[in-house]
Amino acid sequence: MIRRLLAGGNSRRLLLLATLVLGIATLEIRFIQPANLRNVLLQMSMDGIVACGLTLVILCGGLDLSVGAVTALSGVLFVIGLPLGIGFAGLLALLAGAGVGLLNGLLIGKIKLNPLIVTLGTMTAVQGAAFWLSRGYPIPGPGGDFEMLGGGFFLYVPLPVVFFGLVILSGHALLQHTQFGRDLYAIGGNREAARLADVPLESRECWAYVLCALLAAFSGMILASRLNTGSPIIGQDTPLQAIAAVVLGGTSLYGGRGGILSTVIGMAIIGVLSNGLNLLNVSPAYQWAIKGSVLILVAGLDSARRHSALPAAQTTQP
């Protein structure tokens, strides 16, 4: 795991991250206080869990725009289902997420529809469902135990961070040490070769979408618990944020290259930047400008390394 963390493009990105941390800490010493570092981790946990799920989908050459809508739907269901018991409500939220993922997976994996369009469609429909269930208003939660999932601690570490850590570890193990994970790389790297090597394309892709949606639903539950509200309007910017984190980490949008650890580094760069710029009193507009530039710059440097030997332009599809 450590070796992989330092491999290839990851080391360059870790260098960038370290430079950022050092730079921000020099300008604003409060940044490296333990309480603030804990905050940074907490802030990136929810989007980070979504980004980890999205990594699986992007690795096998797909894309999922519906993750944000799933976050909203599962948060609303989690609060609405509470009268039936907290465990049942959580199960309901996760099942709804898995259902959306299964629908995406079947339409994309089995029927071979374009992932961008399918998930654009399910995103719109699921957003509608979240609005319909909540009548368009945020639903307040009951507080108390309900707030444990997002506000609790385990040995001074906030629970969302613990969950994020568990997702990273299991995701990494899944991708690097199981047949399923290796197959995802194979599918994303060369679909035709994977098919000839008897990789069960349809079920692998389908499962990738189910896992992605499950993680998005889980993140939605944590967020609902942390805010003590089930809100239908959260998560509208989540898909783009998560894609930015995945790409910033170095996972290729064409599939086959990257990994969970890369995504974590990408997420950390975004998290450190957001928190640091906030501490430095940089206005949100400049923050967007900086994030946008960093995204294009990192992707541009990657592409320059890849294409330095190729003569023709090779722009291809998302």
Next chain:
Amino acid sequence: MQVRSRFPWWRTQKLKVLASLIGILSVFLIYLTTPTFFTFGNVINLLRQVAINGIIASGMTIVMIGGGFDLSVGAVLALSGVLAIQLAKTNVWLGMLCPVALGAGAGGVNGILVSRYTINPLIVTLGSRYLVYASANLFTAGFIQYNENPAFLTLGRSSLGGVPTPVIVFLSVALISHLILNHTTIGAALFAVGSNERAAFFSGLPSRNLHTLSYVATGACAALAGVVLASRLGVASPDAGDGYELDAIAAVVIGGTSLLGGAGSIRQTLAGVLLLGVLSNLLVLAGQPYEVQRIATGLIIVLAVAFDLYRRRSPK
């Protein structure tokens, strides 16, 4: 000599027959349930509602035929809106033309990054989306901008012979895009670049420049939509554009333009824009809330791609 198909006519033309049947049936059903739909006022209203999305979607069709993609159109719309409102305070023409030029410029930067530096269009336009939103917010310091100057509001609120000006702008943009795509060498070359970029490059087509041009067209269209919207509302917000990019992509895709490039047409996109417009108009007339519209739109998008795939696989 006509080559006879191996299949009888009702099998080869199955989809056309089916589509016309569904069309006639739905027109009949609409007439029975919501007769107000077919009034002149409502049709004009419908066209006015789809004009903004139609202008953006025309540009999106051009970039997608070239094999590209643009997520920054919503942000460009927001920026050009606030810019138009502010500049129109000094000179109305400046307020209408300057934002369009700026949108074309933003599109050009996208295009150069995508084609010269070979970065994935999704990432480039995601990044430029942040950058353009940032500049819109910096330009206005985050505040909503007003301009109630009647001269500026003409573009959005006047009408010519009963047809609102935004609709005329929309139809002209669609017509011009159609002519460029289907009746000029640039259009033909763009189709070639979209269907096989390497082959086009090795055939001596300036594939990079064509790519860049397609992004310029998209940026200009999005900016024009922003100007029209600002002139219709008299108000523009620097955060206004969210969701426009996905609506435009949905319309293009429902029309049947391929995400892989090289195929598609403005006519199909118009059909997609109108279908989405009619759907939301009908649901509003039927008194259905916003969320039902969202669900229905989502289902229509998925059904449209499934139908498109079915059509391509069925016997020719």
